[in-house]
Amino acid sequence: DVQLVESGGGLVKPGGSLRLSCAASGFTFSGYTMNWVRQVPGKGLQWVSSISTGGSYIYYADSMKGRFTISRDNAQSSLFLEMNNLRVDDTAVYYCARGSSGFAYWGQGTLVTVSS
Amino acid sequence: DIQMTQSPSTVSASVGDRVTVTCRASQNISRWVAWYQQKPGKVPKLLIYKASSLENGVPSRFSGSGSGTEFTLTINSLQPDDFATYYCQQYNSNSKTFGQGTKVDI
Numbered sequence: 114d115v116q117l118v119e120s121g122g123g124l125v126k127p128g129g130s131l132r133l134s135c136a137a138s139g140f141t142f143s144g145y146t147m148n149w150v151r152q153v154p155g156k157g158l159q160w161v162s163s164i165s166t167g168g169s170y171i172y173y174a175d176s177m178k179g180r181f182t183i184s185r186d187n188a189q190s191s192l193f194l195e196m197n198n199l200r201v202d203d204t205a206v207y208y209c210a211r212g213s214s215g216f217a218y219w220g221q222g223t224l225v226t227v228s229s
Numbered sequence: 230d231i232q233m234t235q236s237p238s239t240v241s242a243s244v245g246d247r248v249t250v251t252c253r254a255s256q257n258i259s260r261w262v263a264w265y266q267q268k269p270g271k272v273p274k275l276l277i278y279k280a281s282s283l284e285n286g287v288p289s290r291f292s293g294s295g296s297g298t299e300f301t302l303t304i305n306s307l308q309p310d311d312f313a314t315y316y317c318q319q320y321n322s323n324s325k326t327f328g329q330g331t332k333v334d335i
């Protein structure tokens with residue numbers, strides 16, 4: 114079965130940094146575009162970033178450009194999101210999701226709380 | 230970035246009703262639209278991709294249509310399990326923006 118398991122969330126102060134990880138299993142990780150999506154509790158979904166199969170093509174939502182860095186390690190079947198200069202409004206559950214024509218598989222999410 | 234505008238934000242319906250949710254894109258996105266269902270405390274579930282293709286295992290009462298800038302998700306004969314929030318998403322461009330969501334409640 115396809116599994117995506119996020120980790121690395123937690124409480125961080127404004128201006129701080131955090132690195133999220135997503136461990137994938139049950140499929141050939143290197144064959145799929147991967148994504149990060151976030152959701153403020155009780156609010157809507159916001160696409161954060163996508164990375165192509167080999168990591169050559171990377172895209173970010175405008176509000177994350179310059180602060181967030183997506184990467185992947187195909188050998189370890191892992192996806193990462195490095196988040197710097199975090200703001201209070203970055204507080205959300207962060208999901209990793211598989212796919213490029215609709216996100217068919219999602220992890221359970223990891224909560225990032227940015228607060229002083 | 231391409232904006233996706235969903236309407237209505239909330240729809241009140243009853244079991245057995247037909248429900249329609251609309252999504253409008255800020256520019257032509259061909260048929261590169263997906264629809265998701267999300268229940269409280271759960272992760273989103275992909276229902277439809279490429280505007281009208283039903284994801285495996287999704288009941289046939291769900292259907293999607295549209296192209297260009299106007300897209301529709303239709304739920305025929307609403308079931309108790311369908312009360313949830315629905316999101317559209319475009320993946321025509323390098324950004325994969327979501328609509329703001331439509332809550333279907335009783």
